[in-house]
Amino acid sequence: MPFSHDMVHSLATVVDLINTSPAAGTGEGLGSVEDLRAFVRRHVISGVEDLGADDLSDVRALRDAFHEVFVAPDRDTAVSLLNTMLGRTRITPSLAEHDGFSLHVHYFAPGASLAEHLAADCGVALAHVLVEDERERLRTCAAPDCSHVFVDESRNRSRVYCDSRTCGNRMHVAAYRARRRA
Numbered sequence: 001m002p003f004s005h006d007m008v009h010s011l012a013t014v015v016d017l018i019n020t021s022p023a024a025g026t027g028e029g030l031g032s033v034e035d036l037r038a039f040v041r042r043h044v045i046s047g048v049e050d051l052g053a054d055d056l057s058d059v060r061a062l063r064d065a066f067h068e069v070f071v072a073p074d075r076d077t078a079v080s081l082l083n084t085m086l087g088r089t090r091i092t093p094s095l096a097e098h099d100g101f102s103l104h105v106h107y108f109a110p111g112a113s114l115a116e117h118l119a120a121d122c123g124v125a126l127a128h129v130l131v132e133d134e135r136e137r138l139r140t141c142a143a144p145d146c147s148h149v150f151v152d153e154s155r156n157r158s159r160v161y162c163d164s165r166t167c168g169n170r171m172h173v174a175a176y177r178a179r180r181r182a
């Protein structure tokens with residue numbers, strides 16, 4: 001994977017965010033403000049103060065915007081969608097060291113809401129993916145009943161399932177059964 005540690009962290013955050021969407025196939029993962037708090041804890045998102053109903057609706061809307069970037073049919077569409085998002089976002093780079101993470105760059109502006117925070121940091125991470133011409137690593141699971149997204153970090157960009165232990169395994173078992181029936 002040609003990406004730095006904090007970029008990998010931001011990409012994991014955006015993948016998990018998109019996968020909370022009903023559009024990703026497993027129901028609403030952000031059903032309440034408490035779900036949103038759990039998401040923030042899971043990804044050690046810093047500088048987040050009180051969260052409310054506005055944060056929930058803003059983050060859900062942002063989630064859809066990120067999903068569109070992920071599944072954009074071509075590079076130019078992805079670039080344009082991402083530029084629209086970044087253009088709406090206040091971005092202030094600053095160096096930070098917290099929660100055991102080594103020195104890294106934050107992009108969210110002081111006082112940013114959670115949605116602005118995610119738009120800045122995850123938006124910039126996705127911008128780097130496009131700049132590095134690694135867009136094809138932004139994938140949707142190939143299992144027919146799963147629409148989870150993932151970032152293919154494999155050396156030869158060969159990963160097709162969101163999770164090799166669940167979808168990968170399931171699909172291998174299905175293929176094995178199909179062969180036995182044949």
Ligand SMILES: [Zn+2]
Nearest residue numbers: 046096104106
């Ligand atoms: Zn940080």
Ligand SMILES: [Zn+2]
Nearest residue numbers: 141146162167
């Ligand atoms: Zn899957």
